[in-house]
Amino acid sequence: MKTSTHSTMTLSLSAIALACSLNLAGCAATQSTTTEPVAAAPSFVMPSYQKITLDNGLTVNLMVQKEVPLVTLDAVIKAGAVNDTTSGLAYLTSQSLMLGAAGQSKADIEQQLDFIGASVNTNADAEGTYVRANMMSKDIDTVLAIFSNVIRQPDFDSAEFDKLKQREIVGLSQQKESPRAVISRYFSKLVFGQHPYANPASGNSESIATINANELRAFHKGYYQPNNMTINVVGDFDVKDMTAKLNKAFGDWQVTETVMQPDLSQDLPTLTKPRVLLVDKPDAIETTFLIGGVGIRYDNPDYVGLTVVNTILGGRFTSWLNDELRVNAGLTYGARSGFSPYSQSGLFQISTFTKSSTTKEAIDLALLTYSRLWEKGIDQATLDSAKAYVKGQFPPKYETSGQLAGLLSDMYLYGMNDDFINQFQAKVDGLTLAETQRLVTQYFPQQNLQFVLIGNAAEIADIATQYGEVTQVSITDTGFGQ
Amino acid sequence: MTRKLIALLMTLGVLSTPSVSATQAEDINSFTLDNGMKIMVLEDSSIPNANMYIFWKVGSRNEVPGITGISHFFEHMMFNGSKKFGPKMFDRTMEAAGGANNAYTTEDMTVYTDWFPASGIETIFDLEADRIANLDINPEMVESERGVVQSERTTGLENSNWRTIQEALKSVAFSAHPYSWSVIGYESDIAAWTLEDLQQYHKTYYAPNNALVVITGDVKLAQVKALADQYFAPIPAQAPPKVVRTVEPEQKGERRVFVKKESVSTPNIMLAYHVPATSHADYYALDLLASMLSEGNSSRFYQALVDKQLAVAAETYMPMSFDPNLFYILGVANAGVSADTLEKALIEQINLIASQGVTQQELEKVKNIKLMDFYRTMETINGKANTLGTYELYFGDYTKLFNAPEAYNKVTPADIQRVAQTYLIKANRTVGVLAATEESDK
Numbered sequence A: 001m002k003t004s005t006h007s008t009m010t011l012s013l014s015a016i017a018l019a020c021s022l023n024l025a026g027c028a029a030t031q032s033t034t035t036e037p038v039a040a041a042p043s044f045v046m047p048s049y050q051k052i053t054l055d056n057g058l059t060v061n062l063m064v065q066k067e068v069p070l071v072t073l074d075a076v077i078k079a080g081a082v083n084d085t086t087s088g089l090a091y092l093t094s095q096s097l098m099l100g101a102a103g104q105s106k107a108d109i110e111q112q113l114d115f116i117g118a119s120v121n122t123n124a125d126a127e128g129t130y131v132r133a134n135m136m137s138k139d140i141d142t143v144l145a146i147f148s149n150v151i152r153q154p155d156f157d158s159a160e161f162d163k164l165k166q167r168e169i170v171g172l173s174q175q176k177e178s179p180r181a182v183i184s185r186y187f188s189k190l191v192f193g194q195h196p197y198a199n200p201a202s203g204n205s206e207s208i209a210t211i212n213a214n215e216l217r218a219f220h221k222g223y224y225q226p227n228n229m230t231i232n233v234v235g236d237f238d239v240k241d242m243t244a245k246l247n248k249a250f251g252d253w254q255v256t257e258t259v260m261q262p263d264l265s266q267d268l269p270t271l272t273k274p275r276v277l278l279v280d281k282p283d284a285i286e287t288t289f290l291i292g293g294v295g296i297r298y299d300n301p302d303y304v305g306l307t308v309v310n311t312i313l314g315g316r317f318t319s320w321l322n323d324e325l326r327v328n329a330g331l332t333y334g335a336r337s338g339f340s341p342y343s344q345s346g347l348f349q350i351s352t353f354t355k356s357s358t359t360k361e362a363i364d365l366a367l368l369t370y371s372r373l374w375e376k377g378i379d380q381a382t383l384d385s386a387k388a389y390v391k392g393q394f395p396p397k398y399e400t401s402g403q404l405a406g407l408l409s410d411m412y413l414y415g416m417n418d419d420f421i422n423q424f425q426a427k428v429d430g431l432t433l434a435e436t437q438r439l440v441t442q443y444f445p446q447q448n449l450q451f452v453l454i455g456n457a458a459e460i461a462d463i464a465t466q467y468g469e470v471t472q473v474s475i476t477d478t479g480f481g482q
Numbered sequence B: 001m002t003r004k005l006i007a008l009l010m011t012l013g014v015l016s017t018p019s020v021s022a023t024q025a026e027d028i029n030s031f032t033l034d035n036g037m038k039i040m041v042l043e044d045s046s047i048p049n050a051n052m053y054i055f056w057k058v059g060s061r062n063e064v065p066g067i068t069g070i071s072h073f074f075e076h077m078m079f080n081g082s083k084k085f086g087p088k089m090f091d092r093t094m095e096a097a098g099g100a101n102n103a104y105t106t107e108d109m110t111v112y113t114d115w116f117p118a119s120g121i122e123t124i125f126d127l128e129a130d131r132i133a134n135l136d137i138n139p140e141m142v143e144s145e146r147g148v149v150q151s152e153r154t155t156g157l158e159n160s161n162w163r164t165i166q167e168a169l170k171s172v173a174f175s176a177h178p179y180s181w182s183v184i185g186y187e188s189d190i191a192a193w194t195l196e197d198l199q200q201y202h203k204t205y206y207a208p209n210n211a212l213v214v215i216t217g218d219v220k221l222a223q224v225k226a227l228a229d230q231y232f233a234p235i236p237a238q239a240p241p242k243v244v245r246t247v248e249p250e251q252k253g254e255r256r257v258f259v260k261k262e263s264v265s266t267p268n269i270m271l272a273y274h275v276p277a278t279s280h281a282d283y284y285a286l287d288l289l290a291s292m293l294s295e296g297n298s299s300r301f302y303q304a305l306v307d308k309q310l311a312v313a314a315e316t317y318m319p320m321s322f323d324p325n326l327f328y329i330l331g332v333a334n335a336g337v338s339a340d341t342l343e344k345a346l347i348e349q350i351n352l353i354a355s356q357g358v359t360q361q362e363l364e365k366v367k368n369i370k371l372m373d374f375y376r377t378m379e380t381i382n383g384k385a386n387t388l389g390t391y392e393l394y395f396g397d398y399t400k401l402f403n404a405p406e407a408y409n410k411v412t413p414a415d416i417q418r419v420a421q422t423y424l425i426k427a428n429r430t431v432g433v434l435a436a437t438e439e440s441d442k
Helices: A013-018 A089-099 A106-115 A137-152 A158-175 A179-192 A205-210 A213-223 A239-250 A303-314 A320-328 A356-375 A380-392 A401-414 A424-429 A433-443 A457-464 B002-009 B070-077 B089-096 B118-133 B139-159 B161-173 B187-192 B195-205 B221-231 B283-294 B300-306 B339-356 B360-377 B381-395 B399-409 B413-423
Strands: A050-053 A059-064 A070-077 A119-124 A129-136 A229-235 A275-280 A286-294 A335-341 A346-355 A450-455 A469-474 B028-032 B038-043 B049-056 B100-105 B110-117 B211-217 B255-260 B268-275 B311-317 B325-333 B429-435
Touching: A059 A239, A059 A401, A070 A137, A070 A401, A070 B360, A089 A106, A089 A119, A089 A129, A089 A137, A089 A158, A089 A213, A106 A119, A106 A137, A106 B360, A119 A137, A129 A137, A129 A401, A129 B360, A137 A239, A158 A205, A158 A213, A158 B311, A179 A275, A179 A286, A179 A346, A179 A450, A179 B139, A229 A239, A229 A401, A275 A457, A286 A356, A286 B139, A303 A320, A303 A335, A303 A356, A303 A380, A303 A424, A303 A433, A320 A335, A320 A346, A320 A356, A320 B139, A346 A356, A346 B139, A356 A433, A356 A450, A356 A457, A380 A424, A380 A433, A380 B089, A380 B110, A450 A457, A457 A469, B028 B221, B038 B221, B038 B381, B049 B118, B049 B381, B070 B100, B070 B110, B070 B139, B070 B195, B089 B100, B089 B118, B110 B118, B110 B381, B118 B211, B118 B221, B139 B161, B139 B187, B139 B195, B161 B255, B161 B268, B161 B325, B161 B429, B211 B381, B268 B339, B268 B413, B283 B300, B283 B311, B283 B325, B283 B339, B283 B360, B283 B399, B283 B413, B300 B311, B300 B339, B311 B339, B325 B339, B339 B413, B339 B429, B360 B381, B360 B399, B360 B413, B381 B399
Parallel strands: A059 A229, A275 A450, A275 A469, B038 B211, B255 B429
Antiparallel strands: A050 A059, A070 A129, A070 A229, A119 A129, A286 A346, A286 A450, A335 A346, B028 B038, B049 B110, B049 B211, B100 B110, B268 B325, B268 B429, B311 B325
């Protein structure tokens, strides 16, 4: 494959088997030799949808898309790892929704869903819990009943939960067999320290072992409230009919708790020195590394401009980082960079990997290339190319019902509105060279960079000391750093 | 690598209730240029974008020892410079036009994928035609690309247990056929192939008569025809490539392979059984059998292995394939479960189907799962392009995609039991074990 995504490989083998091809980022000076002028593409706008509020305060977004006879039904709840009282609680609560609900067993639910080719998947990340149902349009009634039950009335069966916990603990060990699958958890911990954004959604092998069904119930009661969530329905359905069905399924659900949320704008980290977390994996044949620091909030007004600048640095195949580390030097299969925004802060990271013996060469070249943002800046041809690229690649990001439902969920969690989509093109078009300089100065971390290196410490420990104060852990140690 | 995308495609196919809005066979237009290049077009204006997928009938099955992995390496070299667009200019030109691309190589084919705003389609034709007709293999680019591909190989082995065990298993399951080596090839071959090897490979396999082009998106048939005439029609045809002669001899007894990797926390077991090519009538029954074993938490493997805490995952994989290939099963042991216990438990489930058969209801379930998968793939212009091309090549006719529902619906519980009894037997099996420590001699 020409390029591969760095996306996390999960335990699921099918996920590994399906991980296909995102393009890497990064660009070099571009001399356009296009044989025809590229006509202005029609502006991509938010597809129309209806927002309704049920009597109990639950908001629902309904977006009709008739390409295929499918429906995606998403619930997103403001509860994530930042709300964990025990590490992994939000995630395990989400996973446990499917262990039986309203008296129907786990096996019964699974049998019923599988028979009609439908699915209900649950997950949690830093700030959100997600319940996603996919179905054929003809099966809405069957799936909606299950969807409502698992959200409102999960049984949290103790015997099933004990089995789940045991599998999750083994799963954590297996994730650590793949540096790529876990490196971002070490990086979050290194940058955010004691702040809740450092909490790994997965928890760790010791914390998970201590959680019991009563904790799940308390977490569920505290956060799964109609005024702390939204439901998004996207696909081939009738709006009036669906509104009635949702009212029946959720309208009588009463708010019983005042939801308590931490103030995540408090105690954000100040990075005062460069640091290196060296994660020892003795049989590693390559070094996987991240370099970066604090990034931006999701609702940052400069989000779009930063997307363009990052495209140039490490957001596409011809980006500076990929061009230097891969194309020119042959050190890696891919190098990229990116912002990972949250509601109140975020991360920025450069990521790549190289065989153990070229670790120093690759880190130095990544840093040198990164410094071009300040040393040389961006030229007009490269900026024009990056603008065309992000505009051209924008519509396919919102092509499927699942992608559109995910967009609506993000807008809810991170406080954005339709302008996030509708102003995208104008913001890209309006970005000037002078603006890119301001963005570089204001947002890209230049000092006190933070490094995570996962590799064979016997080979790379001396190299690590050249970049900052080193802390070393073993990849088999519990959790994701100190 | 390639395996990944194909894993998605193999699960498509059942269409028992065609929808009014979903794509139909008659929506697809195709024409063939005088040089033998076939082009399929599906107009779809759901987003203002389009794609071009070029399928070349060359993969690792066309290699021989000494040049293993060259098909995949060549996939990389196609981006490294041609007459009009020198080194780096393919990507720079495409990205400046708002386009992006990728490519993948399988045991059977090499596929190039361009995704772009529909307004940029002529640039894409210009870029593709130049590298097909006038590739300029630059010696310096070859050297740096060797490093890239070595890194791709290393990062696969570092991060994927599947990749690690599969590479070893294939070398044992196939004693003669080129499916014996991994698509990425042996490390020593990656370091050693020559400029001449590469030039010969391009001339032999990158001829228009060895290609299939699929274009889907916000385009018009007449526009595509005109551009194809202008850019692709002048490229001369070549003598057809030699056929792959070797037929894998019948396996006469179980084979085994062990791979040690210290960081593996619990044993991984891979089982692989020889099965016929995708064009064989038993493809549909085997495909449904794979789903019954592993799709969803109501599947046989989940119920018997994961729910019973013997495994944390158990999956199946059967690639579409030109030649007879393998039906794979991979199980990952739960803590404290030995490789031997897991292996026996997996085999027990397979043997249960052979001895007891399956129910009609179980069969209906996997047909519904496949229908759902099919719709999801047809939700995007890229899913459509890839699926159409894949069906055209593996079944010889893209309309088979739209006949697949009938083919799947014909499969009976007795067919499932028969293919289990025919193919999933011990003498036809290779067992791979990946673990941190190998048991010592007793």
